Structure formats: structure tokens, C-alpha cells
Amino acid sequence: MAHAPAHLRHIASANERLLTLNDVLAGNSIDLIKTLPDESVHLILSDIPYGIGAEDWDVLHTNTNSAYLGASPAQAKAGAVFKKRGKPINGWSEADRAIPREYYEWCLTWAPEWLRVLKPGGSALVFAGRRLAHRCIAAMEDSGFSYKDMLAWMRERAPHRAQRLSAVYERRGDEEAAREWDGWRVGNLRPTFEPVLWLTKPYKIGATLADNALIHGVGAYNQDALLKYVSDPDNVLDIGFMPREGGLHPTQKPVRLMQALIELTTQEGQIVLDPFCGSGTTLVAAKQLSRRFIGFEADAGYVEIARKRLYEV
Numbered sequence: 297m298a299h300a301p302a303h304l305r306h307i308a309s310a311n312e313r314l315l316t317l318n319d320v321l322a323g324n325s326i327d328l329i330k331t332l333p334d335e336s337v338h339l340i341l342s343d344i345p346y347g348i349g350a351e352d353w354d355v356l357h358t359n360t361n362s363a364y365l366g367a368s369p370a371q372a373k374a375g376a377v378f379k380k381r382g383k384p385i386n387g388w389s390e391a392d393r394a395i396p397r398e399y400y401e402w403c404l405t406w407a408p409e410w411l412r413v414l415k416p417g418g419s420a421l422v423f424a425g426r427r428l429a430h431r432c433i434a435a436m437e438d439s440g441f442s443y444k445d446m447l448a449w450m451r452e453r454a455p456h457r458a459q460r461l462s463a464v465y466e467r468r469g470d471e472e473a474a475r476e477w478d479g480w481r482v483g484n485l486r487p488t489f490e491p492v493l494w495l496t497k498p499y500k501i502g503a504t505l506a507d508n509a510l511i512h513g514v515g516a517y518n519q520d521a522l523l524k525y526v527s528d529p530d531n532v533l534d535i536g537f538m539p540r541e542g543g544l545h546p547t548q549k550p551v552r553l554m555q556a557l558i559e560l561t562t563q564e565g566q567i568v569l570d571p572f573c574g575s576g577t578t579l580v581a582a583k584q585l586s587r588r589f590i591g592f593e594a595d596a597g598y599v600e601i602a603r604k605r606l607y608e609v
Contacts, residue, residue, distance in 0.1 A: 311336040317567065317588045320579065320606070322599045325571035325592035329409045337413045337590070338514050338566035339421070341557055341578050343549055344432070346425030347399040399428045403435030406571065411440045413569070416499040417508040417515030419561040421492055423449070423549065429491045436495050445531055447492035449553060452536040458483030492533070492557070513563060521559035525552060544575040544601055554581035562587060576602025583609045 311333040321328050410420055420441065424432045433443055458481035465473040499508040499515060508515045519529045526533060535553040542548055554577050558568055564586040570578035573591030575598050582589035583606060593599045 315567070315590060317590060318583070318606075320573060320576060320591040320593055320599050320602045322593060322596060324594055326406050326409070328592045329406065329413060329569075329571055332413045332569075332590075334412055335415045335512075336567065337569045338415055338418050338512075339558065339562045339568045340410055340414060340419070340571065341421045341554065341568055342570045342572045343423040343547055343574065343578075344572050346547075347395070347402070347428050396428055396431050400431040400435050403432050404439065407436045407439035407441070410436075410571070411497055414497045415512040415514055416497055417505065417512050418497050419444075419514070420495045420497075421447075421557050421561070422495070424491050424493050426487065426491060429493060433493055433495070436493075440498065441495040442498055443493070444496050445494040447494060447531045447533055448489040449492055449549075450489050450532060450534040451487070454486050454488045456486040458485070489532075513566060514561065517560050522556060524559070525556035544605075545577075545598065548575055549577050551577055551581050551584070554578050555585055558582055558585055558587060573602055574598050576605045580605050580609055 315332065315336055414420065420436070422432060422436075429446075437443055461477045461480040461482055462474040464482070465471075465477060496515070499505065499512070505515045522529055525535055533553060533556065535550055535556055537550045538552065541550060558578075558581055562568060565588065567588045567590065568578065568582040569590045571592045573579055573593045576591060576593075579589045579591045579602060591602060593602060
């Protein structure tokens with residue numbers, strides 16, 4: 297690792313001594329991140345809520361409906377087969393059209409703090425949903441980040457539930473319409489990839505990225521390290537789960553995927569922050585790679601799962 301001048305190394309060390317490292321902190325990440333010093337973190341890597349209603353914690357808008365997330369009488373009667381229902385893209389009311397804006401506003405509650413705690417040139421790698429990723433990008437850009445790239449993580453298993461339009465007409469008894477619309481679907485194509493947004497904190501105007509790397513230890517990317525996980529240095533990441541790895545969280549990601557992203561952007565001994573750490577996959581990957589880490593998680597159950605996983609590493 298290249299070394300900065302002694303007086304700059306001293307400043308960095310003083311900030312890092314104020315951190316609670318190598319642990320999961322229980323609580324609201326928007327409150328917890330305010331306790332971190334300026335420019336104290338080398339990488340933020342997080343699978344943030346997508347705002348699409350995957351679980352209760354993923355509902356980030358104010359407009360609800362009795363059928364949303366399984367609350368209607370019909371869903372209760374149907375049981376597990378119809379336990380959850382997301383809002384259609386068109387919405388159930390005019391107020392539903394505000395959901396993308398509300399997601400943008402939610403991202404604005406944490407993006408400025410992410411920028412503050414990240415070292416100049418440092419990366420923020422964010423897993424975001426395809427539907428609202430652009431709102432996350434806009435909020436982070438409006439908070440001062442530079443948008444570098446969008447990576448694509450290829451999912452091994454992608455459920456596809458696009459309903460046949462002809463089946464809708466068949467239930468209505470409209471056989472003519474069913475024949476006319478045979479082959480058409482309601483929904484989306486199979487979701488085989490998830491976006492990983494790559495944003496960076498701007499470094500000093502007038503400096504070069506090479507200068508910044510010497511001072512802050514971040515800014516460039518390690519292509520050779522990435523090639524341990526993929527065959528080519530592409531922005532498509534085909535890295536799946538190991539046997540018996542999943543099942544700890546509804547949106548869990550593979551450890552090797554997080555390792556690839558950590559090695560791509562950081563060096564040993566540097567600090568990785570995951571403000572929405574869930575079952576702790578980012579932290580496990582960081583520990584295995586000899587990085588220091590900080591995790592925030594609001595759900596006490598997942599805090600315990602993450603700590604157990606870290607203890608076993």
C-alpha cells in the first residue's frame with residue numbers, strides 16, 4: 297500500500313480511532329451514521345431497501361392499500377399462496393404515482409451523510425432495484441456524489457410470475473378476447489440481473505486520481521483482484537451462492553459477490569461500512585479479506601444472525 301505524508305496519515309488515524317470497528321450496531325442507520333467522523337470510511341457497500349414492498353421494512357412510501365403486503369380479507373382467506381401483493385406500476389390510485397418521488401426523498405435522508413463519512417475518491421457500491429434505481433442515483437448525485445457506472449449482478453434463480461392475459465379473459469368468460477390475446481403477458485420479463493450502482497466521492501479539485509490514491513488510499517480499482525472472481529473485467533458479475541449459503545435474509549447476496557466488490561475497491565486494513573447490513577454478508581466478506589468493518593441494522597433478529605456469522609469466521 298502506498299503511504300501518504302506523515303501529517304496526513306496522522307489525521308486519518310485520528311478519525312479511525314473514533315470508530316466502533318468490527319461490529320454490528322443495532323439501530324436506525326440514518327441516526328447511527330451521524331456518529332461517524334468525517335472522511336473515516338474507505339468503502340460503503342450496501343444492499344439498500346429497494347422501496348418495492350418486498351417486506352415491511354421495504355415500504356418507504358406513505359400510500360398504502362388493504363391489499364398491499366397481504367392485508368386484505370381475500371388474501372387472508374387465500375393463505376400463503378397470496379401472502380404478498382406489490383403495487384402495480386400503474387398504481388391503485390393517483391397518490392401511488394408519488395412513490396418514486398418519495399423513494400428519492402428517502403434516499404436524500406442518508407446520502408449526504410454517506411458522502412460526509414467517505415474518504416475523497418472512495419466508492420459507494422449500492423444494490424438497488426431496477427424500478428427505482430434512477431431515483432437513488434439522482435439523490436446521491438444531488439448530494440454530491442459522482443455517478444461512475446452501473447454493474448449488473450446476474451441472479452442464478454429469478455422467479456417469473458408474468459400472468460397470461462388470456463387467462464384473465466378466460467376467467468371473465470370472454471373466449472374471443474382470450475384467443476385474440478393468446479401469448480401476451482401482464483408483468484415484466486424475467487428479472488435475471490440486479491443493478492449495482494457505483495458512485496464515488498469527488499476528490500480535491502486540481503488533484504489527480506493518482507495523487508488522491510497516495511493520500512487517501514482509494515480511487516483506483518484493482519482489476520487483478522476482480523479477475524479472481526470473474527473471467528473478464530466486465531461490468532457484469534456472474535457470481536452465485538455457494539451450497540447451503542442462502543436462506544438467512546429475503547434479499548441475501550453471495551459472500552463471494554461482496555468479496556469481489558470489496559477487493560475491487562479497497563486494500564487490506566481499510567474500513568468497509570454497510571449501513572443496511574441485514575444478515576451481515578458484507579461484513580463477513582470484509583472480515584475474511586482482512587478489512588475492518590462497521591455494520592448498521594435496525595432489526596434485532598438480523599443483528600444476532602450477523603454477529604453469529606462473524607463469530608464463526
